[in-house]
Amino acid sequence: MFGGKLLIVDDEAPFVDTVSKRLIKRQVNVIIAYSGQEALNKLKSEPDVVLVILDVKMPGMDGIETLKHIKSQYPLIEVIMLTGHANVETAVEGIKYGAFDYLMKPCDIDVLLAKCEEAMTKDLKTL
Amino acid sequence: MIHLDLSKYNELKDMDIGYYKSFTRKMVIFTVLFSFIPLLVVSTLSHHYFNTAYKEKVVAHINELAFKHKQNIDNFLNEQLMNIRTLAHSHDSSKLSSETFLRQVLSVFKESHSSVFVDLGVIDKTGGLVAYTGAFKLMSANYSETDWFNKAKEREFFISDVFLGLEGQPNFIITVKKDEIFLMATVDFKAFSSIVEDIRIGETGFAFILNRQGNLQTLSRYNVVPSRMVYRELISKASLNDNVAIFSNFKYLGKKYVYTMIPLKGGEWVLVLQQEVQDAFSKLYTARYIGIAVFVFAVVGIIIIALVVARKITKYLAEVGAAKEKMHERVRETNKLASLGELAAGIAHEINNPVAIMVEEAGWIGDLLSEEEFQETENLTEFKRALAQIKQQGARCKDITLKLLSFARRTDPRMVNVQMNAIVEETVKLTRQSFKFRRVEIKANMQPELPTVSASATEVQQVLLNLINNAVDSIDVSKDDGLVEIITKNDNDHITITVCDNGQGIPNANLDKIFEPFFTTKPVGKGTGLGLSICYGIIKKMGGDITVKSEIGQGTCFVITLPQSD
Ligand SMILES: [Mg+2]
Numbered sequence: 001m002f003g004g005k006l007l008i009v010d011d012e013a014p015f016v017d018t019v020s021k022r023l024i025k026r027q028v029n030v031i032i033a034y035s036g037q038e039a040l041n042k043l044k045s046e047p048d049v050v051l052v053i054l055d056v057k058m059p060g061m062d063g064i065e066t067l068k069h070i071k072s073q074y075p076l077i078e079v080i081m082l083t084g085h086a087n088v089e090t091a092v093e094g095i096k097y098g099a100f101d102y103l104m105k106p107c108d109i110d111v112l113l114a115k116c117e118e119a120m121t122k123d124l125k126t127l
Numbered sequence: 128m129i130h131l132d133l134s135k136y137n138e139l140k141d142m143d144i145g146y147y148k149s150f151t152r153k154m155v156i157f158t159v160l161f162s163f164i165p166l167l168v169v170s171t172l173s174h175h176y177f178n179t180a181y182k183e184k185v186v187a188h189i190n191e192l193a194f195k196h197k198q199n200i201d202n203f204l205n206e207q208l209m210n211i212r213t214l215a216h217s218h219d220s221s222k223l224s225s226e227t228f229l230r231q232v233l234s235v236f237k238e239s240h241s242s243v244f245v246d247l248g249v250i251d252k253t254g255g256l257v258a259y260t261g262a263f264k265l266m267s268a269n270y271s272e273t274d275w276f277n278k279a280k281e282r283e284f285f286i287s288d289v290f291l292g293l294e295g296q297p298n299f300i301i302t303v304k305k306d307e308i309f310l311m312a313t314v315d316f317k318a319f320s321s322i323v324e325d326i327r328i329g330e331t332g333f334a335f336i337l338n339r340q341g342n343l344q345t346l347s348r349y350n351v352v353p354s355r356m357v358y359r360e361l362i363s364k365a366s367l368n369d370n371v372a373i374f375s376n377f378k379y380l381g382k383k384y385v386y387t388m389i390p391l392k393g394g395e396w397v398l399v400l401q402q403e404v405q406d407a408f409s410k411l412y413t414a415r416y417i418g419i420a421v422f423v424f425a426v427v428g429i430i431i432i433a434l435v436v437a438r439k440i441t442k443y444l445a446e447v448g449a450a451k452e453k454m455h456e457r458v459r460e461t462n463k464l465a466s467l468g469e470l471a472a473g474i475a476h477e478i479n480n481p482v483a484i485m486v487e488e489a490g491w492i493g494d495l496l497s498e499e500e501f502q503e504t505e506n507l508t509e510f511k512r513a514l515a516q517i518k519q520q521g522a523r524c525k526d527i528t529l530k531l532l533s534f535a536r537r538t539d540p541r542m543v544n545v546q547m548n549a550i551v552e553e554t555v556k557l558t559r560q561s562f563k564f565r566r567v568e569i570k571a572n573m574q575p576e577l578p579t580v581s582a583s584a585t586e587v588q589q590v591l592l593n594l595i596n597n598a599v600d601s602i603d604v605s606k607d608d609g610l611v612e613i614i615t616k617n618d619n620d621h622i623t624i625t626v627c628d629n630g631q632g633i634p635n636a637n638l639d640k641i642f643e644p645f646f647t648t649k650p651v652g653k654g655t656g657l658g659l660s661i662c663y664g665i666i667k668k669m670g671g672d673i674t675v676k677s678e679i680g681q682g683t684c685f686v687i688t689l690p691q692s693d
Contacts (some may be wrong), residue, residue: 012480018487025494057476084479104529105483106521111492 004006004043004050006116009039010082015105016069016108022109026106040069051116054099056083057088064093071098078119079101082107143448151441158433159309163426168421174415181411186373189328189400189407193389196326196334199396200391204286207243207314208301210236212284215303215310223258223310224249230260245298245313252280252307261313275300279309286392289316289344299344320345323398329409332402336391337362344396361386362397380538475528486521489514544579544692545587547622551613554591558599560621567599574616581692582669590662590673594626595684597658601630614629620691621671627684633677641675 006028010016013034019031031046033039036058043049052070056063067079081094081102091102099118103112214232215223222228229247236244246261254271270276275287279302287300298316302309323345328333336344373387383404388397405412406644493514501507555571562569595611602609614625633641640646644660666673671689 012484015484015487016485018491022487022491022494037530084476095542104525105479106486106525107483108518109487 002017004048005031005046007031007033007039007046007049007052009033009036009052009058009063010055012055012084013036019109019112021024023113026109026113028113036066036069037065038062040073043070043074043077049074051119052077052079053082053112053116054079054094056081056094056102064090064097067094067097067099078122080115080119143445143452147445147448148154150444151437154437154440155430155433158437159430162429162433166422166429169221170418174331174418176417177414181414182408185408185411187384187613189373189387189402192328193398193400196323196400197389200322200336201532204392207312208284208286208303210244211301211310211312213305213618215305218304220308222250223305223686224308226258226260229258233260239345243315243318245315248311248313250302250309250311252277252309254280257308266397275302276309278548281306288338288342288395317346317493326400326404328400329406331406332397332400334400337397339395339397339400345365358399361388361399388643415620431463468600475531478524482521482524486518489517489521542583543582545582546575546577546579546585547582547587547615547624547689548575550588551591551615551624554595555586558592558595562599565599565602565604565609566607567602568596569599570610570612572612572614577615577622578691580622580689582671583665583691586669588663590687591624593625593658593662598626598628598630598683601628601632603631608687618688621688622691624687624689625684626687627682629682632681633675633683635681639679644672 006023008016008020008023008030009032011034016032016034023030031042031049035040037060039052039054040059042054046087052121054066054070058066061069063083064079067081070077070079075098077092079099081091081099082105083091083102084105091099094102100122101115103115149422182460198606218228220549223479229249233244233247236247244261246259246263248259248261249257251269254269254273254276256268256270257267275290276283278298279287282304284303285301287302289299298313299319300311300313302311304652315424323334323336324608326332337358338344340361341362343358373385378384385402385407387400387402389400390396391398395422487655495501495513496504496507496510496514504510541683551571551573557567559569595613598611599609602611609629611626611628614623616623616625642663643658644661663673666687666689669689671687673685673687675683675685
């Protein structure tokens with residue numbers, strides 16, 4: 001759908017699995033990670049990731065921490081924060097650290113896709 | 128109205144029961160000791176003084192009695208002695224030595240002195256019996272070797288100890304010296320003894336006479352007379368000058384006796400009065416028993432009163448404690464409610480994640496159903512409807528958590544001194560903005576120069592927003608004259624904020640439950656039922672109170688009371 005891979009990071013495995021299947025069905029090139037650390041590893045091995053959907057609350061390295069790493073190592077990768085934890089502060093904090101926007105679970109797949117596209121378009125605009 | 132239920136204050140924890148039990152015990156011991164000690168001191172002192180005084184009185188009485196008996200006996204002896212002396216002095220020796228004369232005299236004596244004299248005789252200075260008349264046949268007797276004669280010949284007159292006479296009869300003799308002869312009369316022992324034997328003191332007291340050697344000079348009707356050893360001991364103890372000697376607590380055969388001794392016959396004899404101590408001091412013993420009974424009664428009384436009072440006080444304290452505990456419980460509960468806002472964020476996370484998975488799985492089924500092979504399925508519409516429903520309900524869950532979270536969001540729970548009028552004004556402005564399309568007037572009626580209260584401004588604002596939202600919601604949309612009024616007032620040491628509406632009112636049955644978590648009258652999906660319980664928690668946390676009054680068709684008033692800041 002857009003020229004690159006989408007990485008979904010969430011510690012909730014069934015969520016990641018199903019969303020990735022649905023996105024693949026919508027012609028999105030998706031890879032997955034179940035933790036912040038795994039996400040960073042994936043980014044290292046998969047250079048063509050352009051967008052990350054990142055869960056805020058995860059055990060070990062949390063969303064904000066992961067975001068900081070991603071943004072410092074790959075400033076061009078867009079990140080959309082996804083949270084079941086509806087704390088706006090954390091999501092807003094994410095934006096402060098360079099996330100594109102945040103979404104709250106449960107989230108309609110079309111809304112998610114729209115947000116992704118928005119992020120990609122923004123990227124194009126700035127370019 | 129909210130009532131604290133204080134009626135069940137009998138439910139105490141085990142730990143508390145233990146505490147109250149030990150408290151009761153301590154109080155009983157304390158009370159008993161502090162009443163018992165002065166009682167004991169007073170009782171002991173009064174017992175001691177009474178004892179001393181009474182003993183003195185009894186001793187004085189015995190003394191007097193002893194003197195009386197001594198005089199009696201002395202009189203008897205003197206009388207007999209006087210008779211013999213008169214006889215000796217009114218006749219010359221030769222006449223006295225005439226047996227015929229003696230016989231006449233003895234018969235006169237017998238008539239006038241009730242047979243006190245058994246015989247009369249005359250002895251020469253060598254001890255030989257010169258003349259004799261009387262019961263015994265003694266004509267050839269010689270008394271020169273007898274103890275009494277040896278004593279008698281030294282003196283003008285003499286009364287002998289009781290001795291077994293030459294005939295083996297107990298008797299004593301009175302002698303009077305006349306020139307070269309001695310006039311002698313034997314005193315009927317029984318007549319003399321009966322004077323002493325007849326003495327009675329109390330119920331157990333009697334008398335007898337001892338000589339210096341501790342020998343009985345009278346008979347005793349009782350077997351309680353101790354052995355001679357005891358008498359010797361008694362006599363040796365007494366300094367028998369002219370005084371009465373009294374020994375009490377003298378133990379013999381397991382009983383205690385009081386002995387009173389008074390010298391007779393110039394100290395040669397001793398009149399002994401013997402009485403059981405129990406009898407002599409019977410009134411003292413009675414008084415002592417009464418005293419002990421009173422003392423025991425008082426002690427029992429003190430213990431009973433201490434127990435009753437301690438229990439009553441403990442019960443009262445336990446009740447107060449239980450009521451306090453109940454209140455603390457209530458406070459803890461409200462604190463729990465207050466932190467519900469904070470919990471909300473965590474709950475939201477825990478709910479939204481599984482809901483998100485469910486929604487995604489449903490979405491995935493939806494995706495698969497859109498594939499061609501399923502297009503012919505009979506129930507496709509039903510499947511799609513069900514999936515849409517799952518998605519919709521998921522969104523509803525999210526909404527609820529969002530609403531819940533709106534309370535926790537961006538509130539600053541720190542307590543500062545706030546000017547309530549400013550908060551009310553701001554809140555009213557905010558709500559007017561959001562309800563501008565409703566025909567509801569939102570009015571603020573504020574008392575100027577209101578004292579500050581210690582509160583969290585954002586939390587108070589949340590409470591007001593919530594109350595005003597509820598108020599507006601309660602007013603029928605079709606009504607043109609909807610009114611929500613916010614009144615602030617200073618009331619002694621606290622201020623009140625009243626939020627009144629002229630809406631449909633709350634049924635009485637719901638009034639009690641209105642602050643309970645998850646209680647709502649709004650249609651399913653419209654309210655979480657948490658708003659008022661969180662308001663309640665916030666206000667309680669600030670040390671205030673929130674109550675509600677409502678009348679169906681008239682409207683509802685919520686009254687918030689907050690203490691003024693110091
Ligand atoms: Mg998570």
